[in-house]
Amino acid sequence: MATYATTSPSPSPHLHPDEVAEFERIWRGEAGGMSENAIRNQHARHIKVLEDLRSEAIRPNAIIPTRLHTKAQQAQIAVDSVAALIRQDEEALATRGRSVLENRGLVRRRTRAVRGPITDSAPARA
Numbered sequence: 001m002a003t004y005a006t007t008s009p010s011p012s013p014h015l016h017p018d019e020v021a022e023f024e025r026i027w028r029g030e031a032g033g034m035s036e037n038a039i040r041n042q043h044a045r046h047i048k049v050l051e052d053l054r055s056e057a058i059r060p061n062a063i064i065p066t067r068l069h070t071k072a073q074q075a076q077i078a079v080d081s082v083a084a085l086i087r088q089d090e091e092a093l094a095t096r097g098r099s100v101l102e103n104r105g106l107v108r109r110r111t112r113a114v115r116g117p118i119t120d121s122a123p124a125r126a
Helices: 017-028 036-054 071-094 101-115
Strands: none
Touching: 017 101, 036 071
16 A cells, blocks of 8 residues: 655645645645545545455445446446545545545635636736
8 A cells, every 4th residue: 555645745836825725724624625534534435345345245236336237347347436436545645635626626716715816817017
């Protein structure tokens, strides 16, 4: 299993300092969003589900409710789906929650309220 940094990452050249601060607040659990603890708990649940699928403790149709595939196909689709979730969790841990769409939306809304809307055009010079 991969290890994940728990110290502050180096500042990103693409993020405003207000955005970095907001991501860190979320990561520590001080603001709404997917915190480190929430992501770690979700990751542990996904690993347990994958183990249960592989040991046949749960059936694939509990993950992928469809009758359009054979049982073998359902099993493979279910395993692939849960494995993809685990990879997303690992990416979220590696990026300190910056890859989580929910966190990105929250940061954008919160910092926009403070700094105003972000525009693609450069400000006009007088």
